[in-house]
Amino acid sequence: MKQFDVIVIGGGHAGSEAAHAAARMGVNTALVTMKLEGIGVMSCNPAIGGLGKGHLVREIDALDGVMGRVADAAGIQFRLLNRRKGPAVQGPRTQADRQVYQREMQSIMENTPRLSIIVGEVTDFLMQGDRVAGVVLGDGTEIAAKSVILTTGTFLRGVIHIGDTSYSGGRMGDKASSKLAERIDSFGLPLGRLKTGTPPRLDGRTIAWDQLSVQEADDEPVLFSFMSKAPALRQVACGITHTNAKTHDIIRENLERSAMYGGHIDGVGPRYCPSIEDKIVRFADKDSHQIFLEPEGLEDHTVYPNGISTSLPQDVQEDYVHSIAGLEQAKIIQPGYAIEYDYVDPRALNADLSLCDIPGLYLAGQINGTTGYEEAAAQGLVSGLNAARMAQGGDVVHFRRNTSYIGVMIDDLTTRGVTEPYRMFTSRAEFRLSLRADNADQRLTEFGVDLGCVGNARRMSYQTKKEKLENGRALLSGSSYTPKEIAATGIRINQDGTRRTAFQLLAFPDVVFNDVKRLDAALEEMEPEIQEQLSRDALYANYIQRQQQDVEKLRKDEKHAIPSDFSYADVTGLSAELTGKLEKVRPSDLAQAGRIDGMTPAGLALILGRIRFLEKKTA
Amino acid sequence: MDTIFALATAQGRAGVAVIRISGSEAFEVAQVLCGALPGGRAPALRHLRSAGGVVLDHALILKFDGPASFTGEDTVEFHLHGSVAVVAAVLQTLGAGTARMAEPGEFTRRALENNKMDLAQVEGLADLIEAETEAQRQQALRGMSGDLSNRIEEWRSKLIRAAALIEATIDFADEDVPVDVTPEVRDLLGQVRRDVAEQLKGFSAAERIRTGFEVAIVGPPNAGKSTLLNALARREAAITSQIAGTTRDVIEVRMDIAGLPVTLLDTAGLRDGQDEIEAQGIERAIARARDADLRIFLQEPGTSLPISPLDGDIILAPKADERSDDAAAVSGKTGQGIAKLVSDLEMQLLQRTAAAGLITHERHRQAMSQSLSNLDAAMDRVESGPALYDIAAEEIRTAVRSLEVVVGRVDVENLLDEIFASFCLGK
CATH class of the missing domain: 1.10.10 (Arc Repressor Mutant, subunit A)
Structure with a gap:
């Protein structure tokens, strides 16, 4: 039987980053993907970065990860968001050439030492008692590993909706992994259901660009990687158009036919990325919404109309698209759709993204209830580093709220869980003024050097x-x-x-x-x-x-570690509600306990008292 | 969670004594003594018996089903005859069962833990229990019923709205959001700033209501200061004599004037001290009089003392009974002018308390001043436009956190111990 230190299932943004991180740490790593071309696919809009998200990419890069480099190689419209505001809230972003991004990512993966790419479908885990000890492929092949990282995105019971038609599947054209889902079911993990949507894709050659206003790339592009100097590709503009009264009428008249409003969808969608149906229902007084027409590549005519994601039937999509200025003749290449999927309540995870109850198994990406390539990649990095550390017999690599957005995200996920697809915002970071995109290397590169995940070139460049x-x-x-x-x-x-x-x-x-x-x-x-x-x-x-x-105070509380076998039921005076929440999250220290929803100072004092009592007893 | 019990009324002989039992097993614990419990909130008379079946008392039983109780837990109250022996016997019987004696402040701690009260309300309760005068009672009740907590909640939601407006322009810069939110943010911050500043202004008055005013009687020796003090206090608190310099140390008498707690200070007569002890007494008299909230000067018109009257101080000529001039005067001996003095004092003190706000504790004041300075800084940054929005947001965040300290959302670990330590058992 083949044997690896770390196996990563899935080649999306989480999977690629996880596999690359594990390999950089020096352990033998395998990436199992259903098809080679699945590596580095952008299934939603062809852009990387943004506010909060750009910060994550910089942090990934500071640890020598791949997303920043690949985005720089594929970027066709670099823009620094919030250029006129303070540097703490400026976020780099770029439109990316979808094909170049995919090609670049695939090539990096294929050329990474200690990283093997295996094409196949994982149908089951190899179990060693309670422990996940490898994977079984569709053809029966068994591969052993010290740890396995699952990054299957929306593949868990993914259902696609276009109007009242629905079929099971991950992305359009991919088959959903239902066998694996059954195995995961048997673990009894806490699951929830979310949804997200995409707009119809348009043929750029059928858009009347000359009637539209445009948004140009920055004159002085700001890139992602601290190692990059200039964009590799020609820079292009995006078009801007707006919905109008007629568009809104068409959508209003057909609301019942939308999967969302027709009652076909139970999953919770993101408030910050509403479908066009949502926008028109919830903000009825607005008579127009902005749409960015984003080219998907230099050689690709596909255009991504950002702002009109939908689950209306195809004929309604045609009608409302044609009602929009500049899109009167636009041809729809692929209709918009909504997708519902299962996610694992991330409170079931430890800070290293391993499952509390299933040793050897790590989860990263959309499966943990997040949305966005950058959020996925950042989790991939965390799981990859930690799975490798576990294989090497090292300690858990902790990312903290006061040193990185990655730390903010991991803590938010594992402590508070999610109620909608989780996306990074700068306002989630209470130490925002020090966690800047511009100083990600100064915050993290040395940490990465110590861990062993930073290569020589970057180490020396940073040293200088x-x-x-x-x-x-x-x-x-x-x-x-x-x-x-x-x-x-x-x-x-x-x-x-x-x-x-x-x-x-x-x-x-x-x-x-x-x-x-x-x-x-x-x-x-x-x-x-x-x-x-x-x-x-x-x-x-x-x-x-x-x-x-505040950081000092946080550190002080972080020093009060809560033993993993701590019994909250034994804490006198703790309400039943809080006891329940604490049992669910199982915080690793007092600081994390304090961030649980509804936690009271009195409750913390009681927990601290109990910890001290137990310490005294054992001392 | 443990079931706890304690005597809720004062120790010692009284008409009635109340023992309170709270916790998940409160009903079972109570039943051991009184048999079947009455319905919720329906009082009933029961015999309380010891484990051996001896009748301990005939008591009124009140049952509260959680969460509709003070602690939020199931609670039973025994209203006993207020005999030391009865109380001791019942506590002993309870102590032999599964429940345990409550720690000081534990009932309130549970109320806080079960979100029945917040910290500002707990402090209000502590003040209410301590209240001796009418003004103190009113103020404490305002604190306990959550007036301050409600105001803070109102400010907090305004500040969160302001922060959200700013954050929207930051985190959704590439979307359809207004670019300049300055007018609304300015308005919100301004409102909260005004309110917080006003409450801070009323702090010293409110704190005085809580801790009491000090009124010092000053004057030359033998002006009749001690006699006046005794007359006001209606008892012989200070030794009086014809010998100048009888009062050496500062004598304090607590009294209630117009519902306000007042400590009246009798001080040594001001003159060049005849001996070291008197000289020290005089020094002390001057210092205390200076720190007092108000001074009553007993001095002959046209004379001067080492300390001069401040605005609002009352100046009277001494020994009204022995005078023939028409100077405003008072006599502790005959009571002449006392009624007028008391009404002047009342007027002065009430004037000072009129401005009393909702914040009554130094802890509140500190937190709110911090919040105020953050708000000032935030308003300043907001005026500079979007370039400094990130810093403005940080100031607002800090301002909110400072306000939250008052109601105890964060930052209160040490404070809790302090608050609960100041509680009597079983309150």
Whole structure:
């Protein structure tokens, strides 16, 4: 029997990142996919990044993951969102050439040492008692592994709806993995049902582009990977059009025929990505909604009309699309559809994304109730690193809320669970001012080097950058100036007698690097990239210092580990409701317990008291 | 969860004593003593018996089904005859069963734990139990009934709305959201800022109602200060004599003026001290008088003292009974002018309490001042436009968290111990 350290099932965004991470960690890894072309497929809109999501991609990249590099290679419209707002909330995004993305990802996977790609359908797990110890393929082949990562997206009982027609399947054209689903059923995991939707795909050659306004790519593209320098592909524009009264009438008249409104769907959809039917019902006073017409590639005529996802029947889709300016003649290549699927309540997972009750099995991606390529990839990374660590006999790799968006997501999922498909937002991160896309490498690359998942090229490149940053910071903080000296350079400042360093001056929103250069000629020498980075650090320095106190408090609570066999029923004074929630989540420390919905300070005090009591007893 | 019991009324002889039992087994525990329980909230008389079947008392039994009880749990109350021996016997019998004696504050802790009260309400309850005067009672009741909690909830939801508006422009920048939300955010922050500032202004008055006002009587020796104190207190609290310098230390008398708790201070007569002890007494007198909320000066018109009256202080000439001039004067000896003095005092104190707000504890004040300074910073950032929205959002987040501290959503581990430690057993 073949034997691997880690087997990853599924080659989507979670699976690719998981397999690559495990291989980078130095363990023998297999990626099992139903077909080779399934690797790196973008099943929804052809774009990577955005707000919160761009942060995740940068963090994946800082740990030497693949998503950022591949997106840079396939990007055809780079835009930095929130360019006019503070750097903490700026998010890189790009439209991606779907084919190039897929090709690039496939090629990286195929050329990764210690990573084998196996084409086949996993129909069952090999079990060793309670433990998952490998997989069984459709042809009966058995492959053993120390750990298995399942990244099957919407394949668990996926049902596609177009109007009142529905059929079982994952993505359009893929068959759903129902045998595996049966096996997973036998584990008795807590499952829930979600739905998501896509818009009809249009033939770009039938769109009247000349009638539409356009959105261009940025003049100065901001890429994802800290290793990339410039876009690889030509940059293109997106078109912008709007729905109108006629569109809304057509949809309103046919609401009953929508799978969603016709009562065919039970799954909960995302509030932030409503179908066009939802938009028209819920925001009845709005007479127009914006649509972005996003090209799916340079050589591909397919256009993704972002903003009109639907589960209406095909003929209604034709009608409403044709009612929209510029789309009067548009040909639908593939109708929009809604998909319902099972997800595993992520509160059944540990912080390393392994299942609490099934040793050896990790889950990553949409199966955990998330949505989005970036969220999937980030979970892939976490599961890949941890599955490899387990195979190597190492400790769990923890991502924390105060050091990464990845940590925020993992904690949100495993502590609070989901009520709708989970998507990252910057507002989920309470330490947002320090968790920036621009400093992901400074937050995570050294951590990755220590773990062993960062290659030489990146390690050295980061080392150089770090030295430059340290020298630059020393230069900026080395000398302080009187208000008089500062005013002499043209910077407006209170004559309050306080001496300030150039770094402190950069914390004022109206002071830019060029202003402080006049204080010290040596600052002229600093590279522009380093100048920018240090300016961003300086801007938030006061707030980060303040947040540091919260971080300390968090750390203090994280130090109170809750034993895995802790019995909440034995905590005197804890309400039945809280006891139930705690038993479900099984927090690993007091900080995580505190984040459970409805948790009270008194409850925490009781738990802490019990932990101390048990410690004393064993001491 | 354990079932707990305790004496809910004061220790010692009384007309009635109440023992409260709370917890999942409260009904079973009570039945051991009183047999079948009456229906919920329907009082009934029962004989309480010890394990040996000896009748302990004839008691009124009240049964509350959780969650509709003080603690939110099943609860039974025994209303006993207030005899020390009866109470001891019943507690002993209860103690021999499965329930245990409650720790101090444990009933309230459970009420808090079961979301029957929040922290501000718990503090209000503690104040109510401690209340000695009418104004204290009214203020504590406002705290316990959740007036402050309701206001905080209202501010909190406004701030969350403001934060949500800002977050929408940040997290949905590439979608159909308004780009400039400044007007509504400014409005929301401004409203909360105004309210919080107003409550903070009323803090010192409210705190005075809770902890009491200090009124010092000052004047030269032998002006009749101690006699006046005794007259106001209606008892011989201070030693009086013809000898100048009789009062050496500061003498305090607690009293109730217009429903407000007042501590009246009698101080040493102000003169060049004759000996070291008196000199120290005088120094102390000046210090205490200066810190007091209000001073009554007993001095001859036209003379001056080492401490001068502040706005609102009452200045009277001493020994009204011995005077022939028409100066406003008072005499503790005959009571002349006392009624007028008391009404002046009442007016002064009531004026000061008129502004009393809902925040009554230093803890509230600290949290709300913090919130206020965050709101100021947030408003400042919002005015600078979207470029500083991320920082404005951070300030609003901190402001909300500071407000939440008052009702105890976060940050209260240490505080809990303090609050519960100040509770009497079984309240």
